[in-house]
Amino acid sequence: QSVLTQPPSASGTPGQRVTISCSGSNSNIGTNSVNWYQQLPGTAPKLLIYTNNQRPSGVPDRFSGSKSGTSASLAISGLQSGDEADYYCVAWDDSLNGDWVFGGGTKLTVL
Amino acid sequence: QLVESGGGLVQPGGSLRLSCAASGFTLSGYWMHWVRQAPGKGLVYVSRINGDGTTTSYADSVKGRFTISRDNAENTLYLQMNSLRAEDTAVYYCAREQWLAKGRSWFDPWGQGTLVTVSS
Numbered sequence: 001q002s003v004l005t006q007p008p009s010a011s012g013t014p015g016q017r018v019t020i021s022c023s024g025s026n027s028n029i030g031t032n033s034v035n036w037y038q039q040l041p042g043t044a045p046k047l048l049i050y051t052n053n054q055r056p057s058g059v060p061d062r063f064s065g066s067k068s069g070t071s072a073s074l075a076i077s078g079l080q081s082g083d084e085a086d087y088y089c090v091a092w093d094d095s096l097n098g099d100w101v102f103g104g105g106t107k108l109t110v111l
Numbered sequence: 112q113l114v115e116s117g118g119g120l121v122q123p124g125g126s127l128r129l130s131c132a133a134s135g136f137t138l139s140g141y142w143m144h145w146v147r148q149a150p151g152k153g154l155v156y157v158s159r160i161n162g163d164g165t166t167t168s169y170a171d172s173v174k175g176r177f178t179i180s181r182d183n184a185e186n187t188l189y190l191q192m193n194s195l196r197a198e199d200t201a202v203y204y205c206a207r208e209q210w211l212a213k214g215r216s217w218f219d220p221w222g223q224g225t226l227v228t229v230s231s
Contacts, residue, residue, distance in 0.1 A: 002153065024148045032215070035217040035218070044204055044223050044224050045146075045154065045204065045221065046221065047217060047221075050219070051217065054125075086153075088153065088154055090154075092214055092216070100144070104153045
């Protein structure tokens with residue numbers, strides 16, 4: 001059971017816009033920033049969005065992130081077949097001694 | 112860049128030491144982390160260590176069995192894994208933490224991962 005809640009799957013057709021949600025609590029998303037990672041099949045996770053809405057260099061502006069209260073979202077516009085991957089949200093949690101918490105991951109399928 | 116090594120097949124109750132060699136940056140300036148992924152499953156946080164190795168933390172599932180350490184002179188991070196169980200079977204990734212402010216940090220880059228299989 002992951003601390004951050006993501007839908008297990010999402011799908012869209014090429015060119016479409018899809019969003020992936022990530023729900024947490026006051027001690028994690030409500031207080032700290034959210035990061036998103038993309039994991040293409042058979043590869044290591046790669047940073048996609050950091051501090052809620054910042055894109056590392058090289059990440060297309062088709063990818064965007066947002067946060068409101070204790071929830072965050074990843075939006076992908078102009079969906080491409082190469083976007084088919086698992087997506088994870090991650091945040092720092094201030095409860096107890098503090099720890100990093102992960103979402104369970106969302107498998108994005110491009111139909 | 113981060114490159115992991117040391118994975119392999121080990122019997123239940125056995126030990127392995129994973130290494131994560133850093134290049135292109137000085138390890139000592141960063142918190143470093145281990146994250147694992149069981150076959151077909153999601154990412155799970157394992158452990159972290161601060162820049163000078165004086166502060167560590169572990170997930171409850173590995174506490175008392177795994178030890179994270181670092182050799183800043185060799186620019187290498189380690190994970191000593193003892194009393195291994197079948198449920199420890201996973202790809203293990205190391206990652207560097209980039210820190211901007213409290214509550215505003217992220218993992219980048221990640222290593223390519225090393226597979227640990229615990230089976231008789």
